[in-house]
Amino acid sequence: MNKILVFAESKNNEFKSPAFEVVSAGIFLAEKLNFEFSVITVSNAGEDQLKSLGKFGAKEIFSINLEELNSLSGKPGIKYSHSAIASVISNFAKDNGYGIIIISGTAFGKEIAPCVSVKTGYSIVTDIVDLSGIESKMVKRPSYAGKCYTQVKINTDNYVLTIRPNVFKASENPSEPSINKFEAGKLNISGIDFKSCVSEVVVSSGKLDVAEADVIVSGGRGLRGPEHFHLVEELAAALGAATGASRAVVDAGWRPHGEQVGQTGKTVSPSLYVACGISGAIQHLAGMSSSKYIVAINKDKDAPIFQVADYGIVGDVFEILPALTLEINKLKS
């Protein structure tokens, strides 16, 4: 009999969709495999916040207090340590017989999961988009930024999985969770587990990130210069969307790299992706073609972007973007 441990990530002591999605994935796995599952958290979240995980079906929650954990570091003023949190998850899993660990493939999750894999000696598969073959230890993940999908067979009894954010929808499944406070001191953690420590988290202007957004409006060379990107930003604002960019405009220095969508940027799968003045180089298509709906606006009717678009207008972005923003704002008011 194996057990599943789900790591629910918190941000500023709140649980958000990545946490709810892994809980849903945990339930899915637990039912498929007929295994027990528990949730582990490392945060300063209060009881109410922890209970929010119950809304998505968490029944048994082990909560490790972050401040208490940090106090074991012997270093003052640290926010958190990826390596120490990885030790917490690994030691808790090993001590309590959890052979399957699920972590969200966020920036945070990607930093801790490989560490958990080595510490536990469990194998690892990252960025999973389909768990339906888990009874035969088969999982599906994209490769080449989404140009293809691979079925991966796991050959070990125990394993760590990271799941791609925004793919497994968090489904409500209310339950009254039992919240068990677990002392970090009982997990054999010491100063050497704090190999690297985050001293500061800097938020860039509160903008929505393409990796987290459900709607993305991206601009490319067709905008002709960074001074015209306000057209993209205005449409994004009207749609409540994140702003993205093609590699060409990032390399030209028009937009920051954090906005780049594609093979050397971010791979995204929002509900709606609006490509403005983007021709659709193969690297860009790889990074966004798994979006649910794609809208393309481009003056070249033969641009490859139209081959993946669900809807499109052949025309001038300088005319169409303001008209589209106006039309959407009208609708919303």
Place this chain on the structure above:
Amino acid sequence: MKIAVCVSLVPDSTTKVKVAQTGNEIDDAGVTYIINPYDEFAVEEAVQLKEKNGGEVTVISYGLDKSKEAIKKAYQMGADKGILIKSSSKYFDSYVVARNLADVLKELNPDIIFFGKQSIDFDGSVVPIMTAEILGLPSVNVVTKLEINGNDASAEREIEGGKEIVKFSLPAIIGAQKGLNNPRYPNLKSIMASKSKPIEERQPAYDTNNTEITEMKLPDAKGQGKIFTNGISDVPELVRLLREEAKTI
């Protein structure tokens, strides 16, 4: 300063992926292989450190014989020595790579080790951190800025909608993200010199894969979309479709 960089060889990002007859790997025909683009940032950072502090840059790759091309590219950018850990099979999982790299790194005992944050073929993004954990070293991945002061280091790491400032001490493993620096273009002289520079070959000590790829598939082809050609006058219809048909706004 003793500096190491781990690199891999990957299909060029312009590659149109086709699945091979075997059904679980890509068709190599017509594919151009290049150094993993993120590894270029790693090599550049290593060479800049050497230029500043003196020392030596050793490049290590795990892979088939053709992975020497990635090492040669690093030579062209200013790396001094190269080691290929030669895999006998085409497929190897990330643990196999990390474990074999760790063996060589342990022996080299560098002051700092660079990787690209992920390779653009399997996009696993796990080898740098796994290698660090096997060696018991600190690691920071997705790094866009690095400052070193004696044995203390500070890195900026890209996260969703911002960055983390991470403190650690050397030796450590750094995973380079685009933005860390601007990789140099090799000049003709360095390209010529790289051709005759030797690459040491090693045999892997560990080759048990914990995972394997059983099938590779292209995404389902999309049907023809609704593309309008009347410009601005099509905007209301587009908005109607997004609202009523796609239900996304």
